[in-house]
Amino acid sequence: MILRYDGTFAGFLSAVALARERGIKPEAITDREPEQQGLFAAIEEVATDRDRAEELYRLISRTLPSGALQTLRYAFHSCEPGREILLFRYLELGLATGPRFGAMLAHEAVIPVWKLARAVGREAHRYKGLVRFQQLEGGVWYAAMEPDHRILPLIAPHFAARFADQRWIIHDPRRGEAVVFDPARRKWAETSLEVTGPLPLSAGEELFRDLWQRYFDRLAIAERHNPKLQRQNLPLKHRGHLPEFER
Amino acid sequence: MPELTLAEKLEILADGAKYDVSCASSGSSRRNKGGIGNAAQCGICHSWTADGRCVSLLKILLTNACIYDCAYCVNRRSNDTRRVILTPAEVAELTIGFYRRNAIEGLFLSTGVVKDPDHTMELLIEATRILREEHRFNGYIHVKVVPGADLLLVDRLGRLADRVSVNMELPSRESLKLLAPDKSREAIVAPMKRVGELIVQTKEERKVSRKIPPFAPAGQSTQLIVGASGESDLQIVSLAAGLYGRLAMKRVYYSAFIPVNTDERLPTVIGTPPLVREHRLYQADWLMRYYGFAAGELLDEERPNLDLALDPKAGWALRNLHLFPLEVNRAPLELLLRVPGIGVRSAQRIVGARRGGHLSLDDLARLGVVMKRARYFITARGRFGADLAPDAAGLRLRLTERATAKIRWSQPSLFDAATAIDIQSSITGEL
Numbered sequence: 219m220i221l222r223y224d225g226t227f228a229g230f231l232s233a234v235a236l237a238r239e240r241g242i243k244p245e246a247i248t249d250r251e252p253e254q255q256g257l258f259a260a261i262e263e264v265a266t267d268r269d270r271a272e273e274l275y276r277l278i279s280r281t282l283p284s285g286a287l288q289t290l291r292y293a294f295h296s297c298e299p300g301r302e303i304l305l306f307r308y309l310e311l312g313l314a315t316g317p318r319f320g321a322m323l324a325h326e327a328v329i330p331v332w333k334l335a336r337a338v339g340r341e342a343h344r345y346k347g348l349v350r351f352q353q354l355e356g357g358v359w360y361a362a363m364e365p366d367h368r369i370l371p372l373i374a375p376h377f378a379a380r381f382a383d384q385r386w387i388i389h390d391p392r393r394g395e396a397v398v399f400d401p402a403r404r405k406w407a408e409t410s411l412e413v414t415g416p417l418p419l420s421a422g423e424e425l426f427r428d429l430w431q432r433y434f435d436r437l438a439i440a441e442r443h444n445p446k447l448q449r450q451n452l453p454l455k456h457r458g459h460l461p462e463f464e465r
Numbered sequence: 466m467p468e469l470t471l472a473e474k475l476e477i478l479a480d481g482a483k484y485d486v487s488c489a490s491s492g493s494s495r496r497n498k499g500g501i502g503n504a505a506q507c508g509i510c511h512s513w514t515a516d517g518r519c520v521s522l523l524k525i526l527l528t529n530a531c532i533y534d535c536a537y538c539v540n541r542r543s544n545d546t547r548r549v550i551l552t553p554a555e556v557a558e559l560t561i562g563f564y565r566r567n568a569i570e571g572l573f574l575s576t577g578v579v580k581d582p583d584h585t586m587e588l589l590i591e592a593t594r595i596l597r598e599e600h601r602f603n604g605y606i607h608v609k610v611v612p613g614a615d616l617l618l619v620d621r622l623g624r625l626a627d628r629v630s631v632n633m634e635l636p637s638r639e640s641l642k643l644l645a646p647d648k649s650r651e652a653i654v655a656p657m658k659r660v661g662e663l664i665v666q667t668k669e670e671r672k673v674s675r676k677i678p679p680f681a682p683a684g685q686s687t688q689l690i691v692g693a694s695g696e697s698d699l700q701i702v703s704l705a706a707g708l709y710g711r712l713a714m715k716r717v718y719y720s721a722f723i724p725v726n727t728d729e730r731l732p733t734v735i736g737t738p739p740l741v742r743e744h745r746l747y748q749a750d751w752l753m754r755y756y757g758f759a760a761g762e763l764l765d766e767e768r769p770n771l772d773l774a775l776d777p778k779a780g781w782a783l784r785n786l787h788l789f790p791l792e793v794n795r796a797p798l799e800l801l802l803r804v805p806g807i808g809v810r811s812a813q814r815i816v817g818a819r820r821g822g823h824l825s826l827d828d829l830a831r832l833g834v835v836m837k838r839a840r841y842f843i844t845a846r847g848r849f850g851a852d853l854a855p856d857a858a859g860l861r862l863r864l865t866e867r868a869t870a871k872i873r874w875s876q877p878s879l880f881d882a883a884t885a886i887d888i889q890s891s892i893t894g895e896l
């Protein structure tokens with residue numbers, strides 16, 4: 219049995235709830251077209267059911283230690299194919315063992331999920347530094363980024379706290395997704411976003427771009443030139459939207 | 466000479482500040498209370514320069530002019546270089562401009578001494594005040610204290626900054642006298658002591674009333690130059706231990722001496738600067754702060770210098786073989802921390818995981834233990850996973866980092882991502 223859901227966390231929890239109710243062990247839980255998966259089992263479409271998802275979420279929060287919940291959330295935002303079934307097994311074990319679950323760090327159902335969460339957590343942390351805003355005409359601050367995982371909702375709270383007086387947008391053009399922050403209501407929201415053509419920059423942008431590039435060049439110590447270490451710390455794929463590397 | 470643009474001044478003043486090693490922006494958690502910015506508890510890197518170092522703060526000098534003449538410093542009076550100065554408002558404007566674009570975590574402001582220490586301190590305070598009060602900036606600010614300045618100014622600065630620091634630079638009174646004749650040991654230690662007192666005292670007061678503004682909530686740090694003078698590692702490590710213990714010091718930075726001036730008082734450095742030594746000192750420092758080692762366990766009068774070929778934890782383990790092998794399912798956390806190859810995180814994970822069942826050797830690798838090193842010192846469920854017993858003769862050789870092996874020149878950074886480091890030392894343009 220393959221369960222197909224809509225790709226949202228609520229949808230995923232709906233699928234898990236369904237499987238638990240029926241006592242089935244799905245072969246896969248996925249939001250993709252099944253032929254892409256090369257699987258031939260029976261497919262059931264799961265409708266997202268908010269109430270059911272919330273009920274399960276409450277059960278999870280009551281039963282699993284808080285660290286496990288965070289692990290679950292982060293691992294879900296990974297883009298690793300097949301992550302859902304790993305998460306399903308993780309949840310099954312957690313719900314069955316309850317308080318003892320926190321100590322089962324070396325369990326085979328826990329390790330892969332922990333690894334996914336760690337990779338997502340690392341990328342989210344990295345992008346707290348690599349998101350780079352430019353001010354657009356009209357005052358909105360815009361940043362584009364292309365992370366491996368879907369980290370927008372994971373990093374949005376950080377930027378909401380830090381730039382609470384700026385109207386800002388963080389955009390993942392590859393996925394066509396964005397988070398948008400409204401300082402008046404102090405709230406951020408996810409939205410889909412397509413940008414066509416170059417964005418009109420505000421008047422101060424050129425000056426600061428120049429200042430930053432010059433500052434950046436001066437910081438490197440010539441005798442220590444070490445592009446290998448630089449690449450190790452900042453792989454090329456993360457440099458796309460950093461002004462210091464756009465010249 | 467023609468007036469320089471802001472960009473040109475920035476270049477000169479960044480040049481003068483870049484050798485300072487402390488780039489950590491972690492350790493403060495200032496909340497955004499209306500206005501802009503906050504300080505993240507664990508440091509954030511915004512870019513990496515061509516030498517592989519993390520960019521976290523806007524690190525600049527207020528001015529590269531100086532009335533003093535320290536032998537090791539690029540900005541000393543007797544050097545013939547172009548001198549520039551920024552106004553406090555310009556410093557604030559640059560900081561805010563970069564911060565709003567999320568290019569930095571905050572400001573690291575240092576300076577040469579203009580006119581006199583008090584006047585210079587007033588300028589630093591003014592830049593910090595403009596940021597905090599006029600721009601309502603809650604991001605991270607680290608400011609250098611000018612030795613010799615009035616201690617009341619130190620008090621004012623610490624109420625505005627997240628971290629303050631006075632660089633000690635030279636580990637002994639004698640070296641200081643020789644190489645930095647304008648700065649007395651007292652002029653350096655007095656503000657450090659004052660800062661230490663105020664940090665402790667303010668913490669107490671804030672337990673009673675949160676209305677009292679924090680004083681340097683990210684603590685104070687200092688920097689020692691290694692290899693410009695003749696002190697042993699034992700002297701340096703004991704000095705650091707004293708600073709951590711008595712002065713509420715958060716961080717001591719070590720900086721391998723690299724000559725930027727020719728001066729007969731300085732040693733002639735042939736070949737590469739003492740980077741391996743610097744690296745070992747960082748490791749020893751780390752062991753003292755996070756692994757519960759005392760200075761005396763790492764070094765003593767008989768062995769006053771760290772072994773360059775072996776990390777100090779492995780060195781300690783080899784001198785204390787009677788304690789090994791440890792059974793990981795029973796050993797207390799304090800002892801697990803002393804096993805080569807087991808870091809703070811993996812030790813904690815072991816303690817957590819073994820509550821859920823007896824751990825095997827395979828489990829350990831999955832928990833992040835570096836088995837290549839640890840296997841000589843542990844058993845799991847009574848099983849020993851190495852081909853050499855801990856007391857075997859060849860073990861030292863196995864644990865030695867081969868000369869060809871790549872040592873990553875960075876401070877061991879277990880906790881803060883922002884401390885990726887400067888191997889480059891600091892012959893710095895500042896205090």
Ligand code: SF4
Nearest residue numbers: 531535538541895896
């Ligand atoms: S170390 Fe500081 S006080 Fe000494 S010359 Fe350099 S800038 Fe001046």
